[in-house]
Structures are given as C-alpha cells and as structure tokens.
Amino acid sequence: MKAIFERKPSDFDLRSFEVSKTLRLPAEVFEDVLKNPIRDYTFIQENIEQMHCDSSGVYHCLLLTGEGRNDGLLVESEGYGYCRYASYVPNISALTSSALQRLNELMTITADYIVTTGTQNTTEGNWIIGFDELAQQTGFKHDFNNMDTLLDMLHEREEVANVELGDSSIDVCYYLNFCPQYGGHPDESEPEQLLEEPSTISKLKDILHIRWEDIHLLHKDVEVQPATIVELDEHTLTDAGKEAWADVLDAEVIKVYNGYYGLQMDLDKVKPRRLEEFSSMLAGYCPVSDYETWVTQEDDAPPQSPEMKL
Template sequence: MKIKANLLNKPVNFQMDDCQIEKVVELPRDQFSALVITPLTNQPFIAENKRWMFADDSAVHCLLALGQGSDDGVLIYSGGYDYPRLAAYLPGMRDILNARLERAADFIVHQGTEATENGSWSISCEELEKQTEITVRRGNGLDGMLLEALTHRGEVTSAALTDTGIDTVYHPGFCPKVPDQKPCYFTKLPEEQKTQVFYEAVETLRDFFGNENLYGVLHDGLQMPNEEILARGYLTTEAMLAAGAVMALPENSDISLRDILRYELTDDLSLIHSQGGEPVSLAQEEDLTRAERKRFSDVLDARVLESRAGEHGTELVIGGVKPERLERFRSVLDAYKPGEQSMGSIQ
C-alpha cells in the first residue's frame, strides 16, 4: 500500500505546534506550484504579508496560502523573511477551512435569529474568535469567505463587515422575537427531515429542466457545489462542462471535446490551448459540416484538461493537439459567423 507523507530528517519529536491562521491568500496555480516545489525561494506575497505572521505565548500566527483549482494549502511563518522559515503542507485544507467557516456561519445565524427583536444583529470579531477560533479582520481573506458563507444562508438578507464585527440582517420569519411575524415552519423541522424535503424538491426540478437549465438551477439558484451535483448524479461531468461549469478535472479524466459537444452548449463557451493563445468561441460549432468535423477530428477528440472562467465566459482548456490546428479550427468557425463570407474548407 502506497501513501504520501512528509518525512522529517532525523526528527527530534512529533509534537504539533499551536497555529493560528491570521490571513488567507489565494495564489494563481503556477505561483502555488512554485511555492510547493521550491519553498525556500523568496515570494512577493510573503514579503507583502509579513505583519500577519508572528509568534507569541498562545500560538504561531501564520499565513495560509491556497492555490486556485487546488484543495490543498501551505501554512507559512516567515519570521520576518521573504520565504517560509516554518511551513506545513496541508492536504485538503480548502475543504477543512470551508467547513470551519460554515460552522462559524451556523453560530452567527443561530445567535442572531434567536436574539434579535428587530431583524438585525451584530457580533464582535472578538466574540466570534472566542466561540469559533476563527480570526476575522478586514482584508485578511477570511472576512470575504465568511461573508460569502453567510449570504448563501436562507435566513440572511444581508451581511457586512465593520471595523469591530459583523452586522447581519435576517428575514423576520426566521426570528421568533420579531413581533407580528409568522414563524417559518420549515426551520422547525428536524435537520434530517429538512434535508429530505430539500432533495425531494430537487428531484422534482429535474423533470422540468434540461441539462443546461438544471445546472443553473442547482448551482446558481440553490448554491449546490459542483462536487455534490456530480456525486448525486444529477448531471454528468460532460453535461456540466457544456453548461459552463467552472471546475477542475482529475488527472485521470479522459473527457474529450467531442464528449461535451453532444450536449447543448452555452453561448459563452470557448476553447483554449493549454499552451495559451486567444480563446476560440464555440458558438458556431453546430454549423460545421460532416466533412469539417472529420477533418478536425484531432481537435474534437482532444482531451479537456480544465474548465475555467475567462474574460468572455467559460473556457475549456485542451491538450494533446498542436496549437496551429486550433487556429485552423478557429478559421473554419469564424467563417460561419453572421455577416461573414464563408471561406470554404481549410486544410
């Protein structure tokens, strides 16, 4: 059985340090990879965030670096230098952090809805840290992540960070102490029953929406994560990519562009080569002739490596085909754009 482990050279002991995350920084994919591969190199983001890293009697106060498209993180203490003097690679840290933030949101919402008499409630950063051990400060990354978690809650109308804490406004129906309001009986149900009612409603929605519209309802409307949509079998990976889902694909994924083209594409879906270049809009893909599809079978069978947000919509990143072939594919598609004279087939 093979496992991955960070083995220490001549370890003195295996005692764990008490660490406090003071700030979260999201790094581009290539910058995060460079940090993991060559951690002793000076890093501009560390130089810019030295004030967030210090040590006292309570803990080592650290910077957490997360990589775009990655679930892992690196915990960093620089000791005043521009590179990590102490560091730990944390697999799955994004999911751990999101779970902790959801619990913090649960605490804020429960306290606020139970205590407010006018629909509004405030909690100080100090109390939040005492109750949840999460340090939220303006501009430390955790502030935006917690506010996002709060705004996704059905009880919350709005949430805002102040200099001293978090202000929240709730729908009156969730606040039993707000006068002249009918209680929201759905909140009185046991959690298991609420979950069952929710997923029964989702199953009903599946009968009314096609793949593209269903993804919008589940992800954008109900805020259901892509991972859950896939795990529950509501949509296939190909259907989600065709609907414009932004998501990382596993390394062993063998999904091709042709697989995705079987579904109805969104109007803002485009194609880009893994080596870079300008995106190729797929809006005219349905106009291709059978001969053109055969001529560009290498492009259509190219493996999709990633789906990401681009300047003009969702971009499908492909590999295994020469960049110049993608440029020729672009020329054929451009010939079908409204108002342009067809240039004929291009070899």
C-alpha cells in the first residue's frame, strides 16, 4: 500500500467530501494522472458538472481509479480540466460502496472493543466476550458471513496471540505485555531445563543444524495443542517450505526441556496459531500437495544432521 507523506507538515486541512461519480480508467492513463496531475484531461473536462464545493464546504468529487487497481484519486477541478484539488486514496473499496463502508466501520469498532476490553480487564492473559455483549455495545450481530472477517482482523492485531470461536462467545488470548492487570504466577515451579539459556537469543532456524526427534513446539505465553514432530532439522523443509513458514523459523527459542508432552521447546515472537499449523503440517495433517511442496521427500533428503534425542 502506498500513501502521500509531506515533509514537516504544519497542518492537515481535512475536508468533507462526497463521491459524485467514479471513473475507472485504463491503468496506464490513471498512472499518468498520478504523475502529471496538473495536465488537462478530457475525462475531467467532460465531468466538470460533477465537481463543486457546496455552501457547507463539502467537496463533490470525481473518484478516479485504474483497471486492476485498488487505489484512487479524489478530484475537485473547480471548473478546470485538471486536478485543481486532489487527494490520493490508498484503498477505495469503502468509497465505492456505502454498505461496505458501514460494515468496515462496524467491524473496526467491534475489533477495537474486543481488544480494549480484553487487555484492560484480563488477569490471566485471556478474555471471553459473548455475542450478546457485542451486539449491545457495538451493534455487531453474530453472522457466519462476517465472523471470519472479524477473526482475521483480531489475528492481525499485535496484542492478540490467539482467537477461539465458541457457540456464543469469542475467547481471545493476549500477549501479556499488553495486559496491565496480569500479575504473573511467581509460585509456579520451573520445568527441568535441558539446555542452558543462550547469552544471545537464538531463532529456531539457527538450531536446526541438530536433528530434533519427537519434539513439541509450544508458545512461551499461550497454551497450544502441539502435534509430535518426529524429525526436524535444517533439511526437513524445502526452499518453498522455508519461505512459507519463515515466521515460524524466525521464532525466538526461549528454552528446551522435558515437559508434559516429552521433549518441548518454548518459542516467542510468533503467532501461537502458526505453531500449531506448522506442527500439524509436519505431522501430515495438511493437503498432500502442500506437504509435498513444503517437506523434503526421502529420495531428495541429504545425509542426516547429528541427533538431539532426549
């Protein structure tokens, strides 16, 4: 996504506007308008009557965009054939549909309410909000058509570690540094540590020169359900697999120890959901085409790395 940035702006003079007409131009023509906005254009001249500033100060504009593009340009030519007044819009989807704009506003308000309420009230790192509360507080009504979008929006928030959808509520786990009420659990005993904590933080990909067997990947802060990874080393994934799972390979290794599942590795700086998906994928719980694309097959595998089997 692109935007306009002004150097040392003194003020942002925001104006109300309405889109009078949308013109979808050939991509190369729209690109030319962006590069030469003060050039006269026939399509602007032909739509002069669509553009004016009314007595309330509202700009009635053309919305210009290009074929195959999501960005646009609001234009109020003030009777001329060029972009006398113009504003770049990185994403025009909400401007082209009032219904979509209302939905976008509702979803944003709902996601903000869930995150703010959860982080400010949880003492354990998770918070459950019922659909009835959301309907009362934000106007959001549980609907399978928009629930997936809301869940995706929550997953994108930096405060959110994981989201679980129930029959009548949403259960959200948050990263603890965003939860001021979290008090910690000082009485919990530490599990048996098998490797000394490194003086510098290692990433998962940095320790795959060792072949790990029957390893379970867990998140430092959030409970996950790990599948057993029978073997994991620097040769387990293909180049395509390393690219697809780069976020997991870049996770920070906190500690390795014997725990409830056996050999466990606590990781940080990665979404818990991605850890579960990565482990499940290596255990074969994914489409065959994905597995064959991401995981090195036996015929292609090089000699094995030294084992780490405890």
